[in-house]
Amino acid sequence: MSGDDKIHLSYQVEGGDLTRAGEASSSVKQTLRKLGLDPAVIRRVSVCMYEGEINMVIHANGGLAMVDVGLDDIVITLTDFGPGIPDIDKAMQAGYTTAADSVRDLGFGAGMGLPNMKKYSDDMKIKSIVGMGTTVTMVINIP
Amino acid sequence: MTLREVRDLLGAEVLSGDELLDTEVHAAFGSDLMSDVLAFVQDQGLLLTGLNSPQVIRTAEMMDMKCVVFIRGKAPASSILELAQDRGLVVMSTPLRMYQACGVLYSAGLSG
Ligand SMILES: Nc1ncnc2c1ncn2[C@@H]1O[C@H](COP(=O)(O)OP(=O)(O)OP(=O)(O)O)[C@@H](O)[C@H]1O
Ligand SMILES: [Mg+2]
Numbered sequence: 001m002s003g004d005d006k007i008h009l010s011y012q013v014e015g016g017d018l019t020r021a022g023e024a025s026s027s028v029k030q031t032l033r034k035l036g037l038d039p040a041v042i043r044r045v046s047v048c049m050y051e052g053e054i055n056m057v058i059h060a061n062g063g064l065a066m067v068d069v070g071l072d073d074i075v076i077t078l079t080d081f082g083p084g085i086p087d088i089d090k091a092m093q094a095g096y097t098t099a100a101d102s103v104r105d106l107g108f109g110a111g112m113g114l115p116n117m118k119k120y121s122d123d124m125k126i127k128s129i130v131g132m133g134t135t136v137t138m139v140i141n142i143p
Numbered sequence: 144m145t146l147r148e149v150r151d152l153l154g155a156e157v158l159s160g161d162e163l164l165d166t167e168v169h170a171a172f173g174s175d176l177m178s179d180v181l182a183f184v185q186d187q188g189l190l191l192t193g194l195n196s197p198q199v200i201r202t203a204e205m206m207d208m209k210c211v212v213f214i215r216g217k218a219p220a221s222s223i224l225e226l227a228q229d230r231g232l233v234v235m236s237t238p239l240r241m242y243q244a245c246g247v248l249y250s251a252g253l254s255g
Contacts, residue, residue: 022201026230029205039207046205047181054198107194107202110178 007035007069013053015062015082018106024065025050035069041142044120045074048138051113052078058103059083060134073122076138084130091126092118144168144253146210146233149189152247153237155212159224160233166209170254173245177202184208189253191244195219200226200234209233214241 009031011024028049032042049065056063060082068075085091092114099109118124121138128134147164150157157164168188174180175194180202184190188209192199195217203211210233213219217236227234237244249255 019197022198022205026201026204043205043207050201050205051181106196107175107177107192107198110176112178112182116182 005070007031009067009069011065013056013062013065015057015060018054018057018103018108021054021057022050025053028067032069032074037069037142041074041140044140045076047120048117048124048140049076049078051117052076052136052138054108055113055136056080056082058099058108063133071142073142074140076121076136076140078136079133080135081133084132084134085126085128086130088126088128144248144251146189146235148251149210149212149248149253150235152251153212153235153239153244155235155237158219158234158236159227160210160231163209163231163233166233168209168253171245171248172255173241175241180206187255189248191241191248193217193241195223197223197226199223200230200232203232204230210235212237212244214239214244 013024029046056078060080063080066077090096094115095111097109097111103109122141123139125137146166170187171189172184172187173191175192177198184206190203190208191212191214193214199211200223213236216238
């Protein structure tokens with residue numbers, strides 16, 4: 001499949017309001033279902049995208065989510081212009097979080113998102129510049 | 144176990160998805176922390192939670208769960224129920240507390 005044949009989805013994710021977070025992930029999930037993809041693949045994409053979307057909302061005041069669906073893989077790219085991540089290795093550790101108590105009251109902020117995204121993707125890269133923003137790219141292979 | 148049996152065991156009120164009570168679930172997960180649900184749920188079809196937020200429905204949807212049970216008689220907002228309806232999720236509310244609700248279901252054969 002050439003690059004042009006890929007299905008490209010993109011969403012503006014609003015920051016701040018955690019009650020609306022997940023709309024993009026939900027839309028992606030429904031699209032992948034309509035395409036008839038393997039439910040196991042859809043689950044992995046769902047977890048990766050939703051964790052990443054929540055992170056953009058709670059840590060970076062929103063951003064842009066892009067999903068490219070090819071024949072061999074699905075690539076999720078999440079870009080934000082938030083505060084950036086000063087120490088990515090530390091942020092990747094299970095349990096590490098800077099989330100406020102208000103976030104924890106809403107059921108998030110356990111420091112599990114990034115490790116979970118790593119676990120459920122076949123490849124994950126984080127590029128971040130403090131004061132500029134963060135881009136997280138995840139690849140999920142289609143077996 | 145069907146969701147109808149879950150309802151009866153928990154003395155729960157069905158708030159959304161009455162028509163889906165014949166759906167079968169084989170295992171359940173109880174947590175107020177959606178981070179944990181995302182990290183640990185595999186094929187548990189039922190989520191018991193004390194967290195009253197739309198993110199409960201979103202999280203259950205992402206994990207392909209069939210039903211959310213709000214414990215301690217929590218009454219989710221109509222916007223939460225609409226979201227659940229839209230996604231084909233059954234929503235119930237039980238007066239039982241978390242430990243009791245999990246205990247009842249576990250004793251009746253629903254695994255973790
Ligand atoms: N897009 C982002 N912009 C800025 N900081 C981020 C971003 N994503 C993650 N972080 C930082 O990395 C930390 C760890 O992220 P991770 O997703 O693992 O946990 P969490 O979001 O704090 O909690 P959980 O994911 O369990 O709800 C966050 O607390 C935050 O400091
Ligand atoms: Mg997170």
